[in-house]
Amino acid sequence: MIKADVLVIGSGISGLSFAIKIAEKLPNTHIVIVTKSDEDESNTKYAQGGLAVVTDFSKDNFVKHIADTIRAGDGENERSVVEMVIQQGPERFNELVKWGTQFDKEQNGYFKLGREGGHTENRIVHHKDITGFEIERALLKTINKFANIEILDHHYVIDLLTQHHIPGKNLNSADTHCYGAYILDEKNKNIKKINSKITLVASGGAGHVYKNTTNPLIATGDGIAFVHRARGKISNMQYYQFHPTALYSKRNGMLFLISEAVRGDGAKLRTKEGLPFMYKYDEREELASRDIVARAIDNEMKISGDEYVGLDCRHMDQQKFKAHFPNIYHKCMEEGIDPFKELIPVVPACHYLMGGIDTDKDGQSSIKNLFAVGECANSGxxxxxxxxxxxxxxxxxxxxxxxxxxxxxxxxxxxNFEDLKAIPEWNQEGRKTIDEMVMISYLRQQLQSMMSDLVGIVRSESRLKIACQKQREIYETVTTLYNSSILSPQLLELRNLINVSYLIIKHSIEMKENKGAFFNKDLA
Known part of the structure; x- marks a missing residue:
């Protein structure tokens, strides 16, 4: 058993900044960060466009940023939360700079500001087109300065520890407390029990519940799944954002993101034949919010039968494009696409989950001593x-x-951790090693195909009904496999994806009006 004052699950911007703040204020606190891959692997790392924050008060202000956020959220936002986040933004951004993050600047020393869909002003600070990578670098460098922070990589959380694990406790208790987690150490093939006073879930999104996503392979909804299993409150899982412009590929899995900032700088969407179409869907055209642009592309593809549409960058300043989007340019050229001579083939791909673990303004969940921050949280x-x-x-x-x-x-x-001595160590006695991993990959593909085909950008009552039945069938198979097998990262991820798919389908069926990223054609 490992004892920690603070357990942080996830090593993206949420988890790392949280750990730094506590380490600074309470230097004698023992903080353990667990991450299921390498320490720098997170959704943060793959954020291209940048960070939205008001810095140029001569042209921009909080009122505009708040209005843009609520408009994009279709009025379903918690206004007080929106105001809090945007008004705190400049101070938090300055701390990020203090920790060593290098954002692009103009020759006069002011930050370069980009613009993306849904924004009425240029307010996106960035580091070329690898902003997340730069933020992750700076935060990890800062983390490594603190002797009281320990990072355990390749550690998979199985389940949270709650009083439900204590023999004799009421399993139906609504007053749930978190006491840490059971964690699989992949390298040493053993399962650890980490007891903690405070636990933060910062595990990111769940993009791999679908066939195509811009998320890294680690995004399997783990935090949402194990909080759900611990009887924590989860909301708004029907709201899944599909990014309009991922680089088209015939291969399923993680697609390369063509940042929204490219459209912010002037790129235009076209059919394969080169015809404009966004004017038919929104007066803002390419700069409409992501839900509108993604559905427009989806509709155009269904009308034409094409597998993708084109992003036209041929009219853009080549030197400026290469300076701002060097990785996008190199990726296109690697794929044999010259963005200055031909259309970039793009498709919508699963990108960001708006729902998740319910939290208050302090990030506290419905479970005592358990916090959740970032994409895994439903913050409002x-x-x-x-x-x-x-x-x-x-x-x-x-x-x-x-x-x-x-x-x-x-x-x-x-x-009070006296009762925790009664929580048993993890017992895998009688379980067998899965000798054919093809079973797990097959079930995962079945789930992803079902979700993509039936619970995608556009949904319907009949599709959701079939999805509910199919999900149950896969769930029963996976549960039998889980209960009889020695645990592996692949099996744990599949179990979590099953839980997440259930929540997305359930909340979609319960939704009775179209809002934002949720669209049921039977409700139109």
């Missing part, structure tokens, strides 16, 4: 559809608030 900021580049800002602000609250709880020290 995004409403029915996230405004581009608001996610990194959310991670910073809620990471800060959660750290302040966690420090208060740690100072109060009202933690």
């Amino acid at each position: 900021l995004h409403g029915a559809n996230r405004l581009a580049s608001n996610s990194l800002l959310e991670g910073l602000v809620f990471g800060h608030n959660a750290a302040i609250k966690a420090c208060e709880l740690l100072k109060e020290n009202k933690f």
